[in-house]
Amino acid sequence: MRQRLTPVPADLTGTVVTPGDRRYAGLRSTYTTRGTPEAVLLPRTTAEVAAALGYAREQGRPVAVRSGGHGLSGSSTNDGGLVIDLSALNRVEVLDRATRLVRVEAGARWAQVAAALAPYGLAISSGDHGNVGVGGLATGGGVGWLVRSYGLTVDHVRAVKVVLADGTVVRADADREPELFWAVRGAGAGVGIVVAFEIEATEVRNVGVAQIAVAARPDGSTLRRWAEVLRESPRELSTAAMLLPYGSSTVLSITAVVAAESLRRVRPLVAPLREIGDLLDDRVDLVPYPALVPTAHLHPNVGQQPNLTTNGLLAGMDGGDAAAIMRAARGRHRALVQLRSVGGAVNDVPPEETAYPHRHQETLVVASVFPPHGPGALDAAWRGLADRVDGAYVNFESRADARTFGRAYPGPTGERVAAAWRRYDPDGLFRAPGRLPDLTASRG
Ligand SMILES: Cc1cc2nc3c(=O)[nH]c(=O)nc-3n(C[C@H](O)[C@H](O)[C@H](O)COP(=O)(O)OP(=O)(O)OC[C@H]3O[C@@H](n4cnc5c(N)ncnc54)[C@H](O)[C@@H]3O)c2cc1C
CATH class of the missing domain: 3.40.462.20 (Vanillyl-alcohol Oxidase; Chain A, domain 3)
Structure with a gap:
């Protein structure tokens, strides 16, 4: 029989939703997939994300990471595992209007981002639906309404804050942790939990x-x-x-x-x-x-x-x-x-x-x-x-299988992605079956 979850540590009190909780029905599933996780953790800060990850590791269960819950593979929920749901990390802040640099937390939805930036005359081209989350879209690509003029969302990411599998918090940009920064912009699901993105917005009213x-x-x-x-x-x-x-x-x-x-x-x-x-x-x-x-x-x-x-x-x-x-x-x-x-x-x-x-x-x-x-x-x-x-x-x-991986990350990109996933997540915590293919054994 499966071991029961151990009690959550004091620093996660108030962030855990289990099947007996009335909030569970609204948190167990994703847009495409009904799930039955044993617990959904709702961290409110980066430190709580790291603590939630540490707790999840200790339980030895599958771990799912969720921002907006619109992922098509349904990998942001599971059955019998833990879900780290970032929806409480949803702040949107204009860091510098002159350079159009904004900071967006991963759990925000793109509707919230658009609404928060509009008073500044700014926007980030993201996707076609307001309920899609920042975290999943901005770690995979981002084909938005202005894609031919703006490019992909990932093309405008200037820095990210990531909680790695071992709980370390890292800021990555073109100069610091450049390989992590490279991987986050297209293959981010396998390197860690991105808690915030700094993105260069564009002038749009x-x-x-x-x-x-x-x-x-x-x-x-x-x-x-x-x-x-x-x-x-x-x-x-x-x-x-x-x-x-x-x-x-x-x-x-x-x-x-x-x-x-x-x-x-x-x-x-x-x-x-x-x-x-x-x-x-x-x-x-x-x-x-x-x-x-x-x-x-x-x-x-x-x-x-x-x-x-x-x-x-x-x-x-x-x-x-x-x-x-x-x-x-x-x-x-x-x-x-x-x-x-x-x-x-x-x-x-x-x-x-x-x-x-x-x-x-x-x-x-x-x-x-x-x-x-x-x-x-x-x-x-x-x-x-x-x-x-x-x-x-x-x-x-x-x-989310090896064939998909080969088509999304062909040739040298695939080699480099697999190496980054292995380097930043050596134990494959983010590569549970059905979530991301575990390619680290077969690739350099
Ligand atoms: C109705 C609909 C419309 C869409 N329209 C568009 C579109 O116009 N353009 C477009 O480009 N895409 C579009 N998509 C696809 C969308 O980009 C992906 O589904 C994306 O993964 C959703 O992000 P999310 O945060 O909502 O998903 P989630 O389900 O929360 O996450 C999906 C996966 O992304 C990874 N992930 C999520 N958050 C993080 C994080 N913070 N750090 C690291 N990994 C993370 C995890 O592996 C997770 O399982 C659409 C999807 C739907 C269902």
């Missing part, structure tokens, strides 16, 4: 937003034109698009965001997107940046959205790529397929500068299936794309 829906031709020609428009457009334009079933046809629903303060600039930039297929809907507005990741998105995570997701990157979009994407969306399992523009400023950063190495691709393709469909359905939907894509973004993957 309003942005242009267009909602455009066009009929997507099954032969993929509409998608090719979408990719062509993006390739020829200035980087102020970023788009996220979804392929949605519409009777027996398919609609490409595009949200285009323009990093510009006037509709006179916004309208001509989105106009070519209206021409890529038969237009079904079309609206253009100027909105404050927080309207893209509103606090209305904030909600507790109770396993409400189970799904299986995979993704891949494309450098171009030839006829075969576009037709394969359409087949994935229109196949028997009706995978939900999303396209995100990347490229632009993302590709200004050399591949070896961060642990996110994908710096020549232009499109991110994400496919999800929902219950009752399972892994077989996702594989069937993805089959036509599997050999076409070039790398993957770790944060849009449900399966």
Whole structure:
């Protein structure tokens, strides 16, 4: 029989939620996954994070780290283990308005970050949903609404404060602990618990937003034109698009965001997107940046959205790529397929500068299936794309296995990530099965 948890030390009093506690129902699960951890620890300070980690180590149970709980692999909860939930560490502070340097704690949600920075005329391009947490997104990449003009979120991280597996607290930046700083920006889940990020924000008040829906031709020609428009457009334009079933046809629903303060600039930039297929809907507005990741998105995570997701990157979009994407969306399992523009400023950063190495691709393709469909359905939907894509973004993957690792961190990046994970977490505390692959035995 499993040993009971030992009593928490005095310095963690008041931070532990166990199944008998009425708060447990709102803390046990993530967005995608229902969990049954034996305890959820809610540290309020860096010292408490270190103490929580020490306590978790002593219990010899799996340890999950959670910031916002939106991770697609569900690895921020577990069954029978401990969860370190950083939601009480959620401060957002402007350190220096002149250099736009802000400090964001890992447990904040991106809606809270946007709301806190808006009065300063600043924003950090992060993701498309306000409830996503800072910690998971900013350690994996960060494909945000302004991705082509701003780059990835990790590209603007200037320093991090990390609690390592042995409880040591380290500040890492380009000069101090540069290898840790490198790994945190793309492969941070395996090196420690990042408690705070210093990030260079950008000057943004309003942005242009267009909602455009066009009929997507099954032969993929509409998608090719979408990719062509993006390739020829200035980087102020970023788009996220979804392929949605519409009777027996398919609609490409595009949200285009323009990093510009006037509709006179916004309208001509989105106009070519209206021409890529038969237009079904079309609206253009100027909105404050927080309207893209509103606090209305904030909600507790109770396993409400189970799904299986995979993704891949494309450098171009030839006829075969576009037709394969359409087949994935229109196949028997009706995978939900999303396209995100990347490229632009993302590709200004050399591949070896961060642990996110994908710096020549232009499109991110994400496919999800929902219950009752399972892994077989996702594989069937993805089959036509599997050999076409070039790398993957770790944060849009449900399966935290060695194959995912190889696609997210190909070649020398993978060697370097595995070495960093082993160096900063020699006992594999953060690499419990199903959480991160334990590659340290097989890699240098
Ligand atoms: C609805 C939805 C929309 C999304 N939209 C976008 C998007 O537009 N762009 C984008 O780039 N991504 C997007 N994502 C993916 C998102 O980046 C990842 O799911 C990310 O991991 C979520 O971060 P979190 O803190 O909420 O997750 P959590 O579930 O809390 O964490 C996920 C994993 O990240 C690691 N982790 C979390 N916090 C820390 C920390 N402080 N230190 C070290 N490791 C940590 C842990 O391994 C943890 O298991 C979206 C996901 C969802 C579900």
